[in-house]
Amino acid sequence: MLPSIDRLLLQSGGVVEKYGHRATTVALQEVVQNRRERIVSGHHASTDEDSITQAAERILETRATPETRPVFNLTGTVLHTNLGRAVLPEKAIAAISSAAMDYSNLELNLATGKRGDRESHVESLVCELTGAEAATFVNNNAAAVLLVLNTLAMNREVPVSRGELVEIGGSFRIPEVMQRANCTLIEVGATNRTHIKDFRDAINEQTALLMKVHTSNYKIEGFTKEVSISELAKLAAEFELPFVMDLGSGSLVDFGRFGLPHEPTAAHILSQGADVITFSGDKLLGGPQSGLIAGRADLIARIKANPLKRALRLDKMTLAGLTEVLKLYRNPDGLEQNLPTLRHLTRPAEQIRQQAERVAPTIAAVLGERYCVEVCDAASQIGSGSLPTETIPSSAIGIRSANIGEDNTHSIAAAFRALPTPVIGHTRKGSFMLDLRCLDDEARFVAQLGSLRI
Numbered sequence: 001m002l003p004s005i006d007r008l009l010l011q012s013g014g015v016v017e018k019y020g021h022r023a024t025t026v027a028l029q030e031v032v033q034n035r036r037e038r039i040v041s042g043h044h045a046s047t048d049e050d051s052i053t054q055a056a057e058r059i060l061e062t063r064a065t066p067e068t069r070p071v072f073n074l075t076g077t078v079l080h081t082n083l084g085r086a087v088l089p090e091k092a093i094a095a096i097s098s099a100a101m102d103y104s105n106l107e108l109n110l111a112t113g114k115r116g117d118r119e120s121h122v123e124s125l126v127c128e129l130t131g132a133e134a135a136t137f138v139n140n141n142a143a144a145v146l147l148v149l150n151t152l153a154m155n156r157e158v159p160v161s162r163g164e165l166v167e168i169g170g171s172f173r174i175p176e177v178m179q180r181a182n183c184t185l186i187e188v189g190a191t192n193r194t195h196i197k198d199f200r201d202a203i204n205e206q207t208a209l210l211m212k213v214h215t216s217n218y219k220i221e222g223f224t225k226e227v228s229i230s231e232l233a234k235l236a237a238e239f240e241l242p243f244v245m246d247l248g249s250g251s252l253v254d255f256g257r258f259g260l261p262h263e264p265t266a267a268h269i270l271s272q273g274a275d276v277i278t279f280s281g282d283k284l285l286g287g288p289q290s291g292l293i294a295g296r297a298d299l300i301a302r303i304k305a306n307p308l309k310r311a312l313r314l315d316k317m318t319l320a321g322l323t324e325v326l327k328l329y330r331n332p333d334g335l336e337q338n339l340p341t342l343r344h345l346t347r348p349a350e351q352i353r354q355q356a357e358r359v360a361p362t363i364a365a366v367l368g369e370r371y372c373v374e375v376c377d378a379a380s381q382i383g384s385g386s387l388p389t390e391t392i393p394s395s396a397i398g399i400r401s402a403n404i405g406e407d408n409t410h411s412i413a414a415a416f417r418a419l420p421t422p423v424i425g426h427t428r429k430g431s432f433m434l435d436l437r438c439l440d441d442e443a444r445f446v447a448q449l450g451s452l453r454i
Helices: 005-010 013-019 021-040 049-064 090-101 120-130 141-152 174-180 196-202 229-238 266-271 297-305 308-312 316-328 332-338 340-345 349-370 409-417 442-447
Strands: 134-138 157-161 184-188 210-213 243-248 276-280 291-295 371-383 386-401 426-428 431-435
Touching: 005 021, 005 049, 013 021, 013 049, 021 049, 090 316, 120 134, 120 266, 120 291, 120 316, 134 141, 134 297, 134 308, 141 174, 141 243, 141 276, 141 291, 141 297, 141 308, 157 174, 157 196, 157 210, 174 184, 184 196, 196 229, 210 229, 229 243, 243 266, 266 276, 266 291, 276 297, 291 297, 297 308, 316 332, 332 340, 349 371, 349 386, 349 442, 371 431, 386 409, 409 426, 409 431
Parallel strands: 157 184, 210 243, 243 276
Antiparallel strands: 134 291, 276 291, 371 386, 386 431, 426 431
């Protein structure tokens, strides 16, 4: 006979103290019900009290385990959207922790004792680094575009080149964002070629602003033409219209100086005549998820006054982390060492190769003769729609079945995901690939390989 829940609770004092009376009761009820059903259906099920309480405790342990867990990103994509994009620097993490643990002068001017602006510290940094007159911040770049358009173009028209109607992650598209911002998209030019005349012909009394979208997540090649930033800025000024540019990923430094593909910087875009720019904080910038809006002070003031701004504003922890990341850009020469995103992107290919050759024999020893393990060349990607056609030389460890014709990459991938710290790789031509570009903690990775079961 199965024991009563009350009796089981009396035997579960330590479990109740750890997980609470209600949660423990629910877990015990689930175990008892499951075993009752097994007995009724003719199967064996233990009625031992210790067995039941232990089973309930396992359920509670599982439920108490955080759903979001650290993983090893060995996909070869540095800014992987599914894996949380940018890894934050230590100073940003410390600032976030401090903001969470203590009261702060978030909206208090310590000099006057009166209410202050929560964005003032980070705004001054962005203006310093970009040359903008003013700046404001929301929870991602899609929100930044939405807020800018809703503020400056509500119930009016916005011409955009057909070749720049991008779709970002999650199937969100520029036309749909514009629709939600309550403005009307006017498509100009062709998919592959747009001329300044196309924009000029689209301007009328309903035109609110001119807009350019940096196609950071794709590239059109061949018989193409786009209108330059300076051309659009000049046309916008001629008609006294604001010129807005969505940079997508956005960058505060020239990546070319680090041996990476060139990406236009925020400062350069503003110097070319853009009145307002928007870009992400958690992509090339290497910070927490956020959307940055910078540009002319009068336009930024209008954007800040929009009621939507409060709904989209950043919390104190994100502001704290973003501030510390931006401070790192004051010393570009130290970015490679201090900003994890840039450190991963600039890691020397030979260093990665040497690491792969150290780690591969351990994986081979654990897996045995049923699997082939080899070090091979790889091509890492920046990720999150940043410079999608550009790759960075890297090295990977390829794992495949020793039996010719057998493809068990899915089971290999599942086994690596089941490790204490899950390992995320990718498949390529019948092999499970581990690109080591982002493997910072080699010792911890190797130490858990003994738990690998395929």
